[in-house]
Amino acid sequence: MTVMFYIALALLSLAIGCFVYRVVKGPTVADRVIALDAIGICLAGIVAVLSILLETSVFLEIILLIGILAFLGTAAFAKFLQKGVVIERDGNH
Amino acid sequence: MAGALLTLISAIGVLRLPDVYTRSHAISKSTTLGMIFILMGTLFYFWLKHDHFNSRLLLAIVFLFLTSPVSAHLISRAAYYSGVRPWEGTVRDDLAERRENRTKSAE
Numbered sequence: 001m002t003v004m005f006y007i008a009l010a011l012l013s014l015a016i017g018c019f020v021y022r023v024v025k026g027p028t029v030a031d032r033v034i035a036l037d038a039i040g041i042c043l044a045g046i047v048a049v050l051s052i053l054l055e056t057s058v059f060l061e062i063i064l065l066i067g068i069l070a071f072l073g074t075a076a077f078a079k080f081l082q083k084g085v086v087i088e089r090d091g092n093h
Numbered sequence: 094m095a096g097a098l099l100t101l102i103s104a105i106g107v108l109r110l111p112d113v114y115t116r117s118h119a120i121s122k123s124t125t126l127g128m129i130f131i132l133m134g135t136l137f138y139f140w141l142k143h144d145h146f147n148s149r150l151l152l153a154i155v156f157l158f159l160t161s162p163v164s165a166h167l168i169s170r171a172a173y174y175s176g177v178r179p180w181e182g183t184v185r186d187d188l189a190e191r192r193e194n195r196t197k198s199a200e
Binding site for chain 1: 099100124125127132134135138139142143144145147149150152153156157160161163165168170171
Protein backbone atom coordinates (compact mmCIF):
# COMPACT_ATOMS: atom_id res chain seq x y z
CA MET A 1 0.00 0.00 0.00
CA THR A 2 2.93 2.31 0.61
CA VAL A 3 4.01 1.88 -2.99
CA MET A 4 0.86 3.65 -4.13
CA PHE A 5 1.77 6.71 -2.13
CA TYR A 6 5.24 6.74 -3.62
CA ILE A 7 3.74 6.46 -7.11
CA ALA A 8 1.38 9.32 -6.32
CA LEU A 9 4.31 11.39 -5.08
CA ALA A 10 6.24 10.70 -8.29
CA LEU A 11 3.26 11.66 -10.45
CA LEU A 12 2.80 14.91 -8.53
CA SER A 13 6.47 15.71 -8.98
CA LEU A 14 6.12 15.07 -12.70
CA ALA A 15 3.15 17.42 -12.82
CA ILE A 16 5.18 20.08 -11.01
CA GLY A 17 7.95 19.59 -13.57
CA CYS A 18 5.46 20.24 -16.37
CA PHE A 19 4.26 23.37 -14.59
CA VAL A 20 7.84 24.60 -14.18
CA TYR A 21 8.34 24.12 -17.91
CA ARG A 22 5.21 26.22 -18.49
CA VAL A 23 6.47 28.91 -16.11
CA VAL A 24 9.83 29.13 -17.87
CA LYS A 25 8.55 28.95 -21.43
CA GLY A 26 5.03 30.32 -21.10
CA PRO A 27 4.08 32.58 -24.00
CA THR A 28 2.15 35.07 -21.90
CA VAL A 29 2.34 36.35 -18.37
CA ALA A 30 -1.08 34.92 -17.55
CA ASP A 31 0.09 31.41 -18.40
CA ARG A 32 3.02 31.83 -16.05
CA VAL A 33 0.80 33.05 -13.24
CA ILE A 34 -1.64 30.19 -13.70
CA ALA A 35 1.21 27.69 -13.71
CA LEU A 36 2.62 29.21 -10.54
CA ASP A 37 -0.79 28.85 -8.90
CA ALA A 38 -0.94 25.23 -10.00
CA ILE A 39 2.56 24.64 -8.62
CA GLY A 40 1.40 25.94 -5.25
CA ILE A 41 -1.64 23.67 -5.26
CA CYS A 42 0.46 20.67 -6.29
CA LEU A 43 2.82 21.48 -3.44
CA ALA A 44 -0.12 21.28 -1.05
CA GLY A 45 -0.95 17.86 -2.46
CA ILE A 46 2.64 16.71 -2.01
CA VAL A 47 2.50 17.84 1.62
CA ALA A 48 -0.70 15.84 2.07
CA VAL A 49 0.78 12.64 0.62
CA LEU A 50 3.95 13.18 2.63
CA SER A 51 1.98 13.54 5.85
CA ILE A 52 0.33 10.21 5.11
CA LEU A 53 3.72 8.64 4.44
CA LEU A 54 5.28 10.04 7.58
CA GLU A 55 2.19 9.22 9.68
CA THR A 56 2.00 12.67 11.18
CA SER A 57 -0.86 15.12 11.19
CA VAL A 58 1.17 18.22 12.01
CA PHE A 59 1.71 19.12 8.37
CA LEU A 60 -1.97 19.55 7.65
CA GLU A 61 -2.10 23.20 8.63
CA ILE A 62 0.58 23.87 6.04
CA ILE A 63 -1.83 22.73 3.30
CA LEU A 64 -4.33 25.43 4.23
CA LEU A 65 -1.53 27.99 4.43
CA ILE A 66 -0.16 27.07 0.99
CA GLY A 67 -3.64 27.24 -0.52
CA ILE A 68 -4.28 30.68 0.92
CA LEU A 69 -0.88 31.96 -0.23
CA ALA A 70 -1.38 30.62 -3.76
CA PHE A 71 -4.78 32.27 -4.03
CA LEU A 72 -3.50 35.58 -2.68
CA GLY A 73 -0.55 35.55 -5.08
CA THR A 74 -2.80 34.86 -8.05
CA ALA A 75 -5.23 37.59 -7.04
CA ALA A 76 -2.41 40.10 -6.63
CA PHE A 77 -0.92 39.19 -10.00
CA ALA A 78 -4.34 39.54 -11.64
CA LYS A 79 -4.73 43.00 -10.16
CA PHE A 80 -1.24 43.92 -11.28
CA LEU A 81 -1.86 42.69 -14.83
CA GLN A 82 -5.14 44.52 -15.09
CA LYS A 83 -4.27 47.87 -13.56
CA GLY A 84 -0.51 47.99 -13.29
CA VAL A 85 -0.48 48.46 -9.55
CA VAL A 86 -1.32 46.16 -6.68
CA ILE A 87 -2.50 48.76 -4.20
CA GLU A 88 -4.58 51.52 -5.67
CA ARG A 89 -4.29 55.15 -4.71
CA ASP A 90 -6.88 57.79 -5.34
CA GLY A 91 -4.59 60.71 -6.07
CA ASN A 92 -6.26 62.92 -3.49
CA HIS A 93 -3.47 62.44 -1.05
CA MET B 94 -7.09 2.56 2.67
CA ALA B 95 -9.68 4.52 0.74
CA GLY B 96 -7.18 7.38 0.80
CA ALA B 97 -4.56 5.47 -1.14
CA LEU B 98 -6.91 4.66 -3.99
CA LEU B 99 -8.25 8.20 -4.19
CA THR B 100 -4.75 9.63 -4.09
CA LEU B 101 -3.61 7.42 -6.94
CA ILE B 102 -6.66 8.34 -9.03
CA SER B 103 -6.10 12.01 -8.39
CA ALA B 104 -2.42 11.80 -9.21
CA ILE B 105 -3.32 10.28 -12.56
CA GLY B 106 -5.80 13.11 -12.97
CA VAL B 107 -3.05 15.61 -12.25
CA LEU B 108 -0.80 13.84 -14.72
CA ARG B 109 -3.45 14.42 -17.37
CA LEU B 110 -2.39 18.07 -17.32
CA PRO B 111 0.41 17.99 -19.93
CA ASP B 112 -2.21 17.39 -22.61
CA VAL B 113 -4.15 20.54 -21.87
CA TYR B 114 -1.79 22.77 -19.97
CA THR B 115 -1.86 25.59 -22.41
CA ARG B 116 -5.40 26.27 -21.37
CA SER B 117 -5.37 28.03 -18.07
CA HIS B 118 -8.94 26.99 -17.36
CA ALA B 119 -8.10 23.35 -17.91
CA ILE B 120 -5.14 23.60 -15.57
CA SER B 121 -7.24 25.22 -12.91
CA LYS B 122 -10.11 22.75 -13.08
CA SER B 123 -8.09 19.56 -13.32
CA THR B 124 -5.71 20.58 -10.56
CA THR B 125 -8.59 21.49 -8.30
CA LEU B 126 -10.28 18.14 -8.82
CA GLY B 127 -7.07 16.25 -8.22
CA MET B 128 -6.24 18.21 -5.11
CA ILE B 129 -9.73 17.79 -3.68
CA PHE B 130 -9.36 14.03 -4.21
CA ILE B 131 -5.96 14.02 -2.51
CA LEU B 132 -7.11 16.08 0.45
CA MET B 133 -10.25 13.97 0.87
CA GLY B 134 -8.08 10.87 0.74
CA THR B 135 -5.85 12.29 3.45
CA LEU B 136 -8.89 13.26 5.51
CA PHE B 137 -10.38 9.77 5.30
CA TYR B 138 -7.00 8.18 5.96
CA PHE B 139 -6.51 10.03 9.22
CA TRP B 140 -10.17 9.67 10.09
CA LEU B 141 -10.55 5.94 9.52
CA LYS B 142 -7.11 4.71 10.45
CA HIS B 143 -6.09 6.99 13.29
CA ASP B 144 -9.54 8.10 14.49
CA HIS B 145 -8.42 11.67 14.13
CA PHE B 146 -10.82 13.99 12.34
CA ASN B 147 -8.86 16.98 11.09
CA SER B 148 -11.07 19.99 10.61
CA ARG B 149 -8.28 22.10 9.09
CA LEU B 150 -8.13 19.69 6.18
CA LEU B 151 -11.87 20.05 5.61
CA LEU B 152 -11.42 23.81 5.73
CA ALA B 153 -8.61 23.53 3.17
CA ILE B 154 -10.87 21.51 0.85
CA VAL B 155 -13.66 24.08 1.09
CA PHE B 156 -11.23 26.96 0.61
CA LEU B 157 -9.62 25.38 -2.43
CA PHE B 158 -13.02 24.59 -3.92
CA LEU B 159 -14.12 28.19 -3.44
CA THR B 160 -11.01 30.07 -4.50
CA SER B 161 -9.80 28.11 -7.49
CA PRO B 162 -12.56 29.22 -9.91
CA VAL B 163 -12.28 32.72 -8.51
CA SER B 164 -8.55 32.90 -9.18
CA ALA B 165 -8.94 31.39 -12.67
CA HIS B 166 -11.62 33.93 -13.48
CA LEU B 167 -9.54 36.78 -12.08
CA ILE B 168 -6.45 35.91 -14.05
CA SER B 169 -8.25 35.33 -17.33
CA ARG B 170 -10.19 38.57 -16.91
CA ALA B 171 -6.97 40.45 -16.18
CA ALA B 172 -5.29 38.86 -19.19
CA TYR B 173 -8.20 39.88 -21.40
CA TYR B 174 -8.23 43.46 -20.21
CA SER B 175 -4.48 43.81 -20.52
CA GLY B 176 -4.71 42.59 -24.11
CA VAL B 177 -2.73 39.39 -23.63
CA ARG B 178 -5.34 37.09 -25.21
CA PRO B 179 -3.94 33.82 -23.85
CA TRP B 180 -6.10 31.63 -26.08
CA GLU B 181 -4.41 32.62 -29.33
CA GLY B 182 -1.63 30.05 -29.19
CA THR B 183 -3.77 26.97 -28.66
CA VAL B 184 -4.08 24.19 -31.20
CA ARG B 185 -7.05 22.26 -29.87
CA ASP B 186 -9.83 22.01 -32.39
CA ASP B 187 -12.84 21.72 -30.15
CA LEU B 188 -12.02 25.00 -28.51
CA ALA B 189 -11.61 26.99 -31.71
CA GLU B 190 -15.30 27.49 -32.32
CA ARG B 191 -15.88 28.53 -28.75
CA ARG B 192 -12.92 30.88 -28.93
CA GLU B 193 -14.30 32.55 -32.05
CA ASN B 194 -17.68 32.93 -30.42
CA ARG B 195 -16.00 34.44 -27.42
CA THR B 196 -13.97 36.97 -29.39
CA LYS B 197 -17.04 37.77 -31.47
CA SER B 198 -19.14 38.40 -28.41
CA ALA B 199 -16.31 40.41 -26.92
CA GLU B 200 -16.27 42.65 -29.95
